[in-house]
Amino acid sequence: MKIGRAEVVGDGIVTVASEDNGDVRTYDPETLTLGERVTVKRLLSPVLPGKIVAVGLNYRDHAGEMGIEIPKEPILFMKPSTSVIGPLDAIRYPAQSSRVDYEAELAVVISKECKGVAAARAREHILGYTCFNDVTARDLQAKDGQWTRAKSFDTFAPIGPWIVTHLDDPHNLDIRAYLNGELKQTSNTANLIFNVFDLIEFISHVMTLNRGDVIATGTPSGIGPMNIGDEVSIEIQGIGRLENKVT
Numbered sequence: 001m002k003i004g005r006a007e008v009v010g011d012g013i014v015t016v017a018s019e020d021n022g023d024v025r026t027y028d029p030e031t032l033t034l035g036e037r038v039t040v041k042r043l044l045s046p047v048l049p050g051k052i053v054a055v056g057l058n059y060r061d062h063a064g065e066m067g068i069e070i071p072k073e074p075i076l077f078m079k080p081s082t083s084v085i086g087p088l089d090a091i092r093y094p095a096q097s098s099r100v101d102y103e104a105e106l107a108v109v110i111s112k113e114c115k116g117v118a119a120a121r122a123r124e125h126i127l128g129y130t131c132f133n134d135v136t137a138r139d140l141q142a143k144d145g146q147w148t149r150a151k152s153f154d155t156f157a158p159i160g161p162w163i164v165t166h167l168d169d170p171h172n173l174d175i176r177a178y179l180n181g182e183l184k185q186t187s188n189t190a191n192l193i194f195n196v197f198d199l200i201e202f203i204s205h206v207m208t209l210n211r212g213d214v215i216a217t218g219t220p221s222g223i224g225p226m227n228i229g230d231e232v233s234i235e236i237q238g239i240g241r242l243e244n245k246v247t
Helices: 060-066 119-125 138-144 148-152 196-204
Strands: 003-009 012-019 031-033 052-056 075-079 100-102 104-110 126-133 157-164 174-179 182-188 214-216 224-226 231-236 240-246
Touching: 075 148, 104 174, 104 196, 104 231, 119 126, 119 196, 126 231, 126 240, 138 148, 157 240, 196 214
Parallel strands: 052 214
Antiparallel strands: 003 012, 012 031, 052 075, 100 224, 104 126, 104 214, 126 157, 174 182, 174 231, 231 240
């Protein structure tokens, strides 16, 4: 599959380069418009990761909300690549669950193989940042006593709308979630317990991170349920807005 790396300029997408691999997906035409002259049906997820490494309880306000002591080291879990969807794609409500929650998160996209990397060198392995919704079947999470099933349903990892490759400081970004237009989560990445660079160091000493892999850095307080027909939006300062509907 032909892959184009693209740069968003104003309301348009201008192609910078193309390459033949399947990890980062954008558009191949020279110029596309995101406004009223858009020539495509939808944006795909900007990345199809080999793996998603997610971090639990990584906001101070969320740990307080859950009544859980702040962890002494990152709590890791995985989401499969089959859970990935893009902007405006449908989050499908599984028949096995009676409560499905939104979780707004900052996601980090890895640029090259990353193994045993020190936090001070972490920037060298970051392609960019995007919005992430760590959709969770909350009732199944409690029932199972571990998180794999609750986090892994198809469509439970919306990513997008694009990858921002130039962020001076990922640790001072407002992050919000809206449900049917109502603000539900609001925080700032300054409240992360373990910052992006420390997470890359910790995770890369556990497993090799490959190009296109995604780290979901955790969610702030205000998590809550979604119902069929709801529209959920994840918004991060300097990145954009990821919108999906529950079906």
